[in-house]
Amino acid sequence: MSARMRASVKTPIRARSVVGRLAIVAFVAAAVAFWALPMLWLVTAPFDAHPGLDVSWPDWTLDNFRKLSENPYAFSSLKNSVYLAVGTMVGVTAMAALAAYSLSRVRIPGRNTILYGLLLLSSIVTGTAAMVPIFQLMFALNLIDDRSGVILVLTGGLLPAAIFILKDFMDATPKSYEESARVFGATPLQVLRHVVLPIVRPGLATIAVWALVNVWSDFLTSYILLRDPTKLPAGVVMYTFYSEGGQANLPLISAFSLVYALPVVALYLFVNRRYGFRFHGGIKS
Amino acid sequence: MTVTSVDAAGLGRRRAVGLVAPALILVTAFLVVPAVWTVYLGMTDYRLTGIQAANPQFVGLENFRAAIVDPDFRNSLWLTLLFVLGSAIIGQTVAGFALAWTLRSVPRLVRGGVEALVLLAWILPSSIVAFLWVAYLSGDGGTLNAVLQTTGTEWLLEHPMASIIVFNTWRGTAFSMLLFSAALGAVPPSQLESARLAGAGTFAQLRDVVLPHIRGHVLTNTLLISLWTFNDFSPYLLTAGGPNHASETLPVFIYNKALYGGQLGYGSAISFIMLLINLIIALFYVRLLRERR
Numbered sequence: 412m413s414a415r416m417r418a419s420v421k422t423p424i425r426a427r428s429v430v431g432r433l434a435i436v437a438f439v440a441a442a443v444a445f446w447a448l449p450m451l452w453l454v455t456a457p458f459d460a461h462p463g464l465d466v467s468w469p470d471w472t473l474d475n476f477r478k479l480s481e482n483p484y485a486f487s488s489l490k491n492s493v494y495l496a497v498g499t500m501v502g503v504t505a506m507a508a509l510a511a512y513s514l515s516r517v518r519i520p521g522r523n524t525i526l527y528g529l530l531l532l533s534s535i536v537t538g539t540a541a542m543v544p545i546f547q548l549m550f551a552l553n554l555i556d557d558r559s560g561v562i563l564v565l566t567g568g569l570l571p572a573a574i575f576i577l578k579d580f581m582d583a584t585p586k587s588y589e590e591s592a593r594v595f596g597a598t599p600l601q602v603l604r605h606v607v608l609p610i611v612r613p614g615l616a617t618i619a620v621w622a623l624v625n626v627w628s629d630f631l632t633s634y635i636l637l638r639d640p641t642k643l644p645a646g647v648v649m650y651t652f653y654s655e656g657g658q659a660n661l662p663l664i665s666a667f668s669l670v671y672a673l674p675v676v677a678l679y680l681f682v683n684r685r686y687g688f689r690f691h692g693g694i695k696s
Numbered sequence: 697m698t699v700t701s702v703d704a705a706g707l708g709r710r711r712a713v714g715l716v717a718p719a720l721i722l723v724t725a726f727l728v729v730p731a732v733w734t735v736y737l738g739m740t741d742y743r744l745t746g747i748q749a750a751n752p753q754f755v756g757l758e759n760f761r762a763a764i765v766d767p768d769f770r771n772s773l774w775l776t777l778l779f780v781l782g783s784a785i786i787g788q789t790v791a792g793f794a795l796a797w798t799l800r801s802v803p804r805l806v807r808g809g810v811e812a813l814v815l816l817a818w819i820l821p822s823s824i825v826a827f828l829w830v831a832y833l834s835g836d837g838g839t840l841n842a843v844l845q846t847t848g849t850e851w852l853l854e855h856p857m858a859s860i861i862v863f864n865t866w867r868g869t870a871f872s873m874l875l876f877s878a879a880l881g882a883v884p885p886s887q888l889e890s891a892r893l894a895g896a897g898t899f900a901q902l903r904d905v906v907l908p909h910i911r912g913h914v915l916t917n918t919l920l921i922s923l924w925t926f927n928d929f930s931p932y933l934l935t936a937g938g939p940n941h942a943s944e945t946l947p948v949f950i951y952n953k954a955l956y957g958g959q960l961g962y963g964s965a966i967s968f969i970m971l972l973i974n975l976i977i978a979l980f981y982v983r984l985l986r987e988r989r
Contacts (some may be wrong), residue, residue, distance in 0.1 A: 438965040599706050
C-alpha cells in the first residue's frame with residue numbers, strides 16, 4: 412500500500428539509486444575491512460625479521476621458517492595432524508558410504524528412525540557437551556594419550572551427518588544401472604564397487620573434504636585426550652606455543668600459523684575452482 | 697512415503713545390516729554411551745584425584761542442586777545466552793543476510809573476493825584464528841587499536857564478552873551468507889522487479905517479497921547456528937574464560953570445572969544440562985527437516 416502511494420508521488424528514482432549504490436559500496440568496504448584486518452598479520456609477520464603483534468610492512472626474511480624447522484614439536488605436530496585427518500577421513504568416508512548405500516537400497520526395519528535418530532544424536536552429543544563422559548570412556552578403555560583413540564572419537568562424531576548427506580546422493584542415483592549390472596551377473600559387492608561408487612564420487616569427495624577440514628582444525632578432542640607433546644596435533648601445539656607462560660615466541664608462532672593454514676587455503680582454492688562454494692540442494696530450507 | 701524400494705543391487709537384508717553395522721557400532725560407542733554415561737556420572741561425586749576418584753559415591757541430584765545455587769554456573773549460563781544471542785542470532789544472521797543481499801549487485805570479482813575472505817575466516821583452524829585475534833585485539837601494537845586510535849586498550853581483558861561476540865560473528869558468518877545466498881537465488885526475480893516498478897524501496901521489497909520466500913531458511917539458519925555457537929569451544933582459546941570468569945561460557949565452564957579442576961561428577965551434571973538444551977534445539981530442527989521433505 413505505502414509502496415504504491417510513494418510511486419505516485421514520483422520519487423526521483425535516479426537519485427535514490429545513487430544513494431543505494433553508495434550504501435552498497437560503503438557496506439562492502441566495511442565488510443572487507445572487518446574480515447581482512449585480523450588476517451593481515453598472518454601474511455606479514457611470518458616474513459618479518461622482527462615480528463611483533465602489530466601489522467607492518469615486513470623487513471623481509473625467511474629466517475622464521477628456518478627457526479620453525481628447528482623446533483622439535485612443529486614438524487611432528489603437522490605429521491600427527493595429517494595422521495589424524497587422513498585416518499578419520501578414510502574411516503568416515505568408507506563407513507558412511509557402506510551404511511548410506513544399504514540404507515538407501517534395502518528396507519531395513521526402522522530405517523527412517525535410524526536416520527533421523529542418528530542426525531539428532533550427533534547434533535546433541537557434541538564434543539563440547541560430552542567432553543567429560545568421552546574423557547571417562549577413553550580413560551576406562553585405556554585410550555588416553557593414544558592417537559587411534561582420537562580418530563575413533565572424531566569418526567563417531569562425524570559419521571551421522573556423513574551418512575545423512577551420502578544417503579541423499581545414493582537416493583539420487585538411478586537403480587536401473589545396478590539392475591543391468593545384476594543382469595550381467597555382477598555380485599552385489601561388485602555392483603557397489605564398479606557401478607555405485609563411481610557415480611556417487613562427488614558425494615564421497617564432499618564428505619572426504621568436509622571430514623579433512625574438520626579434523627585438521629580440531630582442537631578440543633586432542634587437547635583432552637592426548638598428553639605426550641610428541642603426539643599432539645598442530646592445533647594443540649599452536650595453542651601451547653602462545654598460551655604457555657613467558658614471552659610468546661612470535662617468529663615461531665607466525666611461521667607455524669602460516670604453514671598450518673596453507674593446506675586449508677589450498678583446499679579452499681581447489682574446491683572453489685572445481686565445484687564452487689555454494690549450497691545447491693544439500694541444505695534445503 | 698511410498699517405498700517401491702526393490703532391492704536393486706540384490707544386497708539382501710542380512711548383508712545390508714552388515715554394511716550398516718560398523719558405523720552403528722562406532723556411533724553407539726562414542727555418542728550413545730557417553731550421553732548415557734553423563735546421566736550416571738552427573739549423580740556421583742566423582743573426582744579426577746583423591747578418595748572420590750577410587751570410590752565415587754552416588755549423590756543423587758545433589759550436583760544439580762549445587763549447580764542451581766552456584767553463582768559461577770548461573771553467570772556462565774547468562775554469558776552463554778549473551779554469546780548465542782549476540783554473535784549467532786543477531787551478529788551472524790544480520791551480517792550473513794546483508795552480505796548475501798548486497799553481493800548480488802556487485803561485480804563478480806569483488807563478490808568472489810569478499811566471499812573468499814568470509815569463507816577463510818570460517819574454515820581456518822580455530823587455534824590460528826584465535827591467535828590472529830589475540831594479536832589483533834592486543835594492547836601491545838594490536839591492529840584494532842591502531843585503526844581506532846585507542847592505543848593500549850587490552851580488548852580481551854577490558855571487554856572480554858564483547859570481544860568473543862565480535863570474534864564469533866567474524867568466524868561464523870560464512871554459513872549464514874551461503875545459506876541466504878542460496879535462498880535469495882530462489883526468489884523469483886520477476887516478483888522483485890514488479891515490486892521495484894511499483895516503487896517499493898529496499899526495505900519494502902525485503903519485507904513483502906523476500907521474507908515470505910525465505911522464512912524457512914531463516915528458521916533453519918537460526919537453529920543451526922545457535923546450536924553450533926552454544927557448543928563452541930573457541931572462546932577458551934581467546935580468553936580461557938577469564939578474566940575472573942567474565943567470558944566463561946558453558947563449554948569453557950565445564951572444561952575448567954571438570955577436566956582442569958577435576959570435579960568430574962559436577963562437570964557431568966552440567967554436561968547433562970547442556971545435552972538437554974541441545975536436545976530441545978535439535979528436536980525443533982529435525983521436525984522442521986521432516987516437515988519439509
